[in-house]
Amino acid sequence: MTVQENTTLKAAYADKVAADLAENTAEQDRIRAEIETLQAQLTTLETDHTLLESVSAALGDTTGAVPPPRRAAKKIAAVAKKAAAKKTAEAVAPKKAGAKKEAAKKTTTVATKKTAATTDKAKAANTGADKGLALTELIHAHLSNQSEPVTAREIAKALADANPGRNVNDNLVRTTTERLVARSRADRIKQGSTVYYTAKADAAPAASEPAEKVTAAAS
Numbered sequence: 001m002t003v004q005e006n007t008t009l010k011a012a013y014a015d016k017v018a019a020d021l022a023e024n025t026a027e028q029d030r031i032r033a034e035i036e037t038l039q040a041q042l043t044t045l046e047t048d049h050t051l052l053e054s055v056s057a058a059l060g061d062t063t064g065a066v067p068p069p070r071r072a073a074k075k076i077a078a079v080a081k082k083a084a085a086k087k088t089a090e091a092v093a094p095k096k097a098g099a100k101k102e103a104a105k106k107t108t109t110v111a112t113k114k115t116a117a118t119t120d121k122a123k124a125a126n127t128g129a130d131k132g133l134a135l136t137e138l139i140h141a142h143l144s145n146q147s148e149p150v151t152a153r154e155i156a157k158a159l160a161d162a163n164p165g166r167n168v169n170d171n172l173v174r175t176t177t178e179r180l181v182a183r184s185r186a187d188r189i190k191q192g193s194t195v196y197y198t199a200k201a202d203a204a205p206a207a208s209e210p211a212e213k214v215t216a217a218a219s
Helices: 003-058 070-125 135-144 152-162 170-182
Strands: 186-191 194-199
Touching (some): 003 070, 135 170, 135 186, 135 194, 152 170, 152 194, 170 186
Antiparallel strands (some): 186 194
């Protein structure tokens, strides 16, 4: 990861955390307001309860006495606080998970782009490399289709025309054709200073011919 990408990722994290903090604070304020409202309602109920007890005592009715509400009030406050904390945690958790997921997605995207760039470079480096059949097989097939002997230059021209973009030149073709002669898959005929080649009619190609990787300057 480059310095620029690292800086961008940190900035994204910082913005997300700041937004989560702001929302968390707002949620706390809302819950505090609810607690204050409930507390006010509870105070009113406690006042009414005291008044009703006084009225009940004045009437001499002790059969329906109600236990003091203090303990119940504390329990209600504790439950409200616990519920508020749970709600806040539930609200924050998905946002944190979303931030992590988004960061992981960005990291994956950066890695994918780097991989694609590396692949493109590899493809560019291989442009012009030998493709398809080995050069020996191409030469032997060409010779087999000829009705008369041909020179290395003629073979090279024919293969270059049939395989544009492939590394084919006179010296490379001459060297490869001589290999066919050495393997008894072709005959070499010399007339004066000119050398001609023909394929042997009964020659069988090898089971697996490696691709030719010889590079030579054009003659």
